[in-house]
Amino acid sequence: MSESSSNFIHDIIEADFAAGRRRLVTRFPPEPNGYLHIGHAKSICLNFGLAEKYGGQCNLRFDDTNPCTEEEEYVTAIQRDVRWLGFDWQDRLCFASDYFERLYEWAEQLIRAGKAYVCDLSPDEMADYRGNYYRKGRPSPFRDRSVEENLDLFRRMRAGEFPDGSKTLRAKIDMSSQNMNLRDPPMYRIRHVPHHRTGHAWCIYPTYDWAHGQCDAIEGVTHSICTLEFENHRPLYDWFLRELGIADPPRQIEFARLNLSYTVLSKRKLIQLVQQGHVNGWDDPRMPTLAGLRRRGYTPESIRAFCERIGVSRADSLVDVGLLENAVRDDLNRRAPRVMGVLHPLRVVLTNFPPGQTIELEAPLHPEDPSFGTRTLRLSRELYIERDDFRENPPNKWFRLAPGREVRLRYACLITCQEVVRDPHTGEIVELRCTWDPASRGGQAPDGRRVQGTSHWVSAEDSVPAEVRLYDRLFTCEDPGAQEDFLAYLNPASLTVLSGCRVEPMLAQASPGASFQFERLGYFCVDPDTRPGHLVFNRTVTLKDSWAKIEKKEQASRLASAGGPGTPRG
RNA sequence: UGGGGCGUCGACAAGUGGUAAGUCACGGGUCUUUGGUACCCGCAUCCGCAGGUUCGAAUCCUGCCGCCCCAGCCA
Numbered sequence: 001m002s003e004s005s006s007n008f009i010h011d012i013i014e015a016d017f018a019a020g021r022r023r024l025v026t027r028f029p030p031e032p033n034g035y036l037h038i039g040h041a042k043s044i045c046l047n048f049g050l051a052e053k054y055g056g057q058c059n060l061r062f063d064d065t066n067p068c069t070e071e072e073e074y075v076t077a078i079q080r081d082v083r084w085l086g087f088d089w090q091d092r093l094c095f096a097s098d099y100f101e102r103l104y105e106w107a108e109q110l111i112r113a114g115k116a117y118v119c120d121l122s123p124d125e126m127a128d129y130r131g132n133y134y135r136k137g138r139p140s141p142f143r144d145r146s147v148e149e150n151l152d153l154f155r156r157m158r159a160g161e162f163p164d165g166s167k168t169l170r171a172k173i174d175m176s177s178q179n180m181n182l183r184d185p186p187m188y189r190i191r192h193v194p195h196h197r198t199g200h201a202w203c204i205y206p207t208y209d210w211a212h213g214q215c216d217a218i219e220g221v222t223h224s225i226c227t228l229e230f231e232n233h234r235p236l237y238d239w240f241l242r243e244l245g246i247a248d249p250p251r252q253i254e255f256a257r258l259n260l261s262y263t264v265l266s267k268r269k270l271i272q273l274v275q276q277g278h279v280n281g282w283d284d285p286r287m288p289t290l291a292g293l294r295r296r297g298y299t300p301e302s303i304r305a306f307c308e309r310i311g312v313s314r315a316d317s318l319v320d321v322g323l324l325e326n327a328v329r330d331d332l333n334r335r336a337p338r339v340m341g342v343l344h345p346l347r348v349v350l351t352n353f354p355p356g357q358t359i360e361l362e363a364p365l366h367p368e369d370p371s372f373g374t375r376t377l378r379l380s381r382e383l384y385i386e387r388d389d390f391r392e393n394p395p396n397k398w399f400r401l402a403p404g405r406e407v408r409l410r411y412a413c414l415i416t417c418q419e420v421v422r423d424p425h426t427g428e429i430v431e432l433r434c435t436w437d438p439a440s441r442g443g444q445a446p447d448g449r450r451v452q453g454t455s456h457w458v459s460a461e462d463s464v465p466a467e468v469r470l471y472d473r474l475f476t477c478e479d480p481g482a483q484e485d486f487l488a489y490l491n492p493a494s495l496t497v498l499s500g501c502r503v504e505p506m507l508a509q510a511s512p513g514a515s516f517q518f519e520r521l522g523y524f525c526v527d528p529d530t531r532p533g534h535l536v537f538n539r540t541v542t543l544k545d546s547w548a549k550i551e552k553k554e555q556a557s558r559l560a561s562a563g564g565p566g567t568p569r570g
Numbered sequence: 571u572g573g574g575g576c577g578u579c580g581a582c583a584a585g586u587g588g589u590a591a592g593u594c595a596c597g598g599g600u601c602u603u604u605g606g607u608a609c610c611c612g613c614a615u616c617c618g619c620a621g622g623u624u625c626g627a628a629u630c631c632u633g634c635c636g637c638c639c640c641a642g643c644c645a
Contacts, residue, residue, distance in 0.1 A: 006584065031645055066644065123643060132641045134571045168643050178573040180641055189643035208645050232574055232640050254575090256638090261581085267645090309593055311583050313576095316638050320581045323594050333607060340604095368607070399605075408603055443603045454603050520604045547605045 007312040009046070009253055013054060013223060016251070024056030025222045027094070028082065029212075031063045032074035032196075034267040035282040035289045036081045038303065038324070039258040045307035046255070047225055048087040058087070059219055061094035065211050067195040075196070077282070081290040085300045096206075096215045097197045103206050103214060104158070106244055107169060107187060111150045115243050116187060117143055118153040119170045126168075129175075130183050137175035137183045157190055160203045164190050171210075173239060181236045185209055213237035216250040224250040227257040228314065258310065259318045262473035263288045264481045278490060279474070285527075285538050286474045286494050296471065297515050297525030297540030298324075302331040318479055325541045332515055332523045332540065337365040337372055340410065340456040341503035341518035341537070343468055345384035347431045347460065350415065352438075353381040358461075361442060363411040375506050379412050382460035384502050386520075389455045390432060392420060396554055399452040401432070407453040410519060414440040414451055456519045463502040466535040469527065470496040501537075508535060515540065 013024060026047040030040065051058035060082060064070050082089070110116035119142045121129060131137035145153070154169055156162065169188040177183055187210035192203045216224045231254045241249040259265060264273075265288060273279050273287070282289050285296035293303065306327040310319050359379045366372035385401070394402040401407045406416040414437045421431035439446035443454070474494050480486040507516070512528040522542035529536045 011586095029645095033645080063645070069644075119643095121643095126643075127641070130641060133573075135641095136572095137641095165643065170643095180573085183641090186643045191643085205643095207643070212645090228575070229639055230645090235574095256576085309582075311593090313583070315576055315583090317582060320594070323582070326594060329606090338604080338606095367602095367604075397605090410603065412603095445603095451603085453605085456604075517604085517606085520606070522606095543604075543606050545605075550605075 008314070009050065009223075009225065009255065009312060010053075012251075012253060013050065016222075017054070021222065023222065024051060024054040025059070025220050026051050026056065026225060027059040027061045027216065027219060027221050029061045029063045029215075029226075030078050031066070031069075031208075032071060032078060033066070033069040034074060034271055035291055036078055037265055037267075037270065037287075037289045038260060038293065038306075039265040039288075041085060041290060041303050042258045042307050042310070042312075043225070043227075044082055044085055044087060045304055046312055050223070050225070056222075057092065058089065059092040059094050059221070060089035061215065061219065062096065063208060063212065063215070064095055064097045064195070064197060065206050065208050067193045067205060068191060070196055072196045077291065081294075084290065084294060085303065092219075094215075094219060095197060096211050097195060099211070099215055099218055100198060100202060100206070102218060103211055106214060107206075107210075108151065108154065110171065110187075110243060111154060111169075112147055113243065114147060115172050116169055117145050117150050117172055118157065119143070119168050119184075119186075120166065121168075123165065126186075130180065131175070133180070139175050140170070140184065143172065143184070154188075157188065157204050158202070160192065162190055164192055166190060169204075171236075171240070173236075179232060179235055181209070181233050182239070185236060209233060209236055210240065213241050213250065213252075214244070214246070217241060217246045221250040222248075224252045226252060226254055228254045228316075229257075230254060254314065255312050256314050256316055259316070259479070259481070260288060260324065261318055261321045261478045262475050262480070263321065264475070264486055266481060269481065269486060272487075273474075276487075278487065285469070286471050294513075295527065296538055297332075297523060298328050299331050299335075299515070302328040305331065321473065328523065328541050329543070332517065334369075336515045336517045336523055338367065338517045338519050339365075339375075339504045339507060340377075340458055341466065341468070341501060341507070341516075341521065341524070342384045342386050342456065342458045342463075343498055343501050343518075343521065344387040345458075345500060345502050346387040346390060346429065348383050348385050348415070348457070349431060349433050350381050350383070350436045351418065351433050352435045355381055357381070359441065361411055375504070377411055377504070378459050378462055379409075380459055380461055383409075383457050384460055384463065385409075385432075385455050385457045389453075390417070390429070392429070395551065397550055400455060401453065405453075406451055407455055408440075408443045408451050409457045410454050411443055412441075412457065413437060413443060414445060454520075456521070458502045458504060460502075462505050464505050464508050464535065466501045466503045466507070466537055468498040468501045468524065468537045468539065470498065470539045472496075503535065503537075510535075517543075 028044050028047045048058045119140045129138050168186040170184045173182045175183050188204045191205050194200050234252050283291035283295045306324050361377045362374045363377050364374050390401045401417050403417050408414050415434040417434050419433040423430050472494050475489045476491045477489045480489045510526045512526045515525040518524050523540040524537040527536040527538045
């Protein structure tokens with residue numbers, strides 16, 4: 001493993017080791033109430049990466065303390081995603097629910113120590129008694145119940161004698177604390193709801209705040225790494241650990257969660273996108289979920305590289321999604337075989353090519369890596385090129401096809417456009433009639449003449465049809481999560497389905513998930529919707545397009561010199 | 571009117587008193603049968619602002635400004 005760039009957590013851990021600590025145990029603690037997303041990947045890479053780096057171990061622990069929102073489906077999906085990312089928790093699959101009995105015993109211990117009490121306040125009353133940022137709280141009228149009464153009530157809570165919400169067990173800490181978390185926070189609530197793992201065994205469930213630190217302690221977690229919003233809770237976690245007399249408690253370290261531009265990363269919002277049908281499920285390729293990214297064609301390696309590059313700090317940030325895109329391009333450039341696919345086919349007839357004849361050409365599957373081998377291309381009289389590769393009135397610096405211009409067909413030959421055929425009614429260009437230079441077979445100019453443009457192409461006869469799904473950012477603004485109504489910024493053009501595409505015949509055999517570079521266009525992978533006779537590709541990411549940049553610049557300068565700035569159009 | 575954090579290039583992010591790493595983006599160039607890749611060059615006299623300490627500060631001190639989190643029986 002290459003050395004990652006340093007971060008403040010490394011410093012803390014190294015200082016702990018220097019001070020005598022022997023081992024490192026971390027954990028990734030998801031709640032099974034949604035799918036994992038790229039933000040979780042940051043945490044996963046951090047926690048498992050730390051364990052790897054310092055020879056420790058990292059557990060996968062489900063913080064399943066709230067049966068109202070959690071489901072088995074998520075438990076399964078989360079495990080699949082962590083494994084897919086490339087991490088292994090071995091036999092350390094843990095659940096907070098496995099510790100419910102131990103947590104219960106600890107709760108009784110606190111009651112006996114006079115540090116916890118059963119409270120009959122309703123949620124509204126409790127909020128009122130708690131006060132606010134500027135006003136201290138008042139003690140609950142039930143705060144001074146005797147140990148015996150508390151014990152009796154708590155046991156009866158467990159036994160199911162009271163309705164939902166009628167009572168809570170609260171820590172007795174400090175109603176006037178400046179830290180709201182210490183104003184006698186609830187430890188248990190009554191929920192007559194079955195749990196996906198413990199079934200009907202419990203009708204009282206521990207709160208996350210009560211459970212988390214102790215769960216870490218049970219597992220021997222040495223460094224409990226979490227996001228910044230839990231920093232305010234740390235004094236509470238430390239209080240529990242201290243009052244319980246737990247030796248060698250975990251040390252909590254907070255870092256800033258990931259924000260990615262042009263998407264949302266909050267579970268609430270993601271679940272909304274799914275449930276309201278703005279996307280087609282958790283694995284919609286436009287989703288920032290690991291399932292979505294996987295279906296989109298992102299590799300685990302690229303996601304890990306991304307997490308490595310963004311670093312870890314305590315400063316709020318909004319990472320440019322371009323960084324993620326660059327990470328996949330970088331990875332796929334090395335590992336994706338090159339093929340040709342035409343998204344918007346334009347028929348080309350080679351008028352001087354012998355009818356019925358076919359020339360076979362060997363083409364490398366990766367120009368920089370011969371180990372990929374080659375495949376056979378068949379050139380015949382009729383073929384398709386990309387509509388965008390032809391311009392009847394070529395702009396400045398254009399070196400693709402145009403009337404009278406010569407261009408190279410990748411790995412095939414040089415052709416010159418002689419005639420443009422249009423639909424007599426619509427005027428649409430339907431065909432190009434070109435001549436080829438038979439001496440240029442393979443694409444080499446026989447006399448060394450310079451032909452700058454190279455186009456991808458596909459044989460009209462033996463190419464196969466395909467559906468191609470083009471994705472764009474899900475939102476039109478950089479930080480939709482910060483807007484009042486993030487749904488108002490959904491990008492209506494986030495998905496474009498192209499149905500008349502043509503690809504090389506070898507792709508008919510490709511299996512779902514396989515990635516390819518369609519030369520000059522981008523990286524595409526086979527979607528699981530693919531059926532025999534119906535190929536479906538997802539565009540993972542485009543290639544960098546410097547022509548687009550040049551054209552944009554030319555247009556801008558033309559506009560500037562012609563009409564001056566700000567000339568309205570249309 | 572409280573408490574806890576954070577502010578270094580367009581976006582991330584190193585740096586921990588000795589004179590501003592790296593990545594992405596951006597600009598320029600070389601190479602090129604992908605206007606892809608690769609490679610080369612450039613890109614913060616300055617570290618939220620203002621004072622102070624020091625031979626010397628992004629790093630220490632003081633004050634100010636800005637942003638984030640906290641009033642769920644969510645996590």
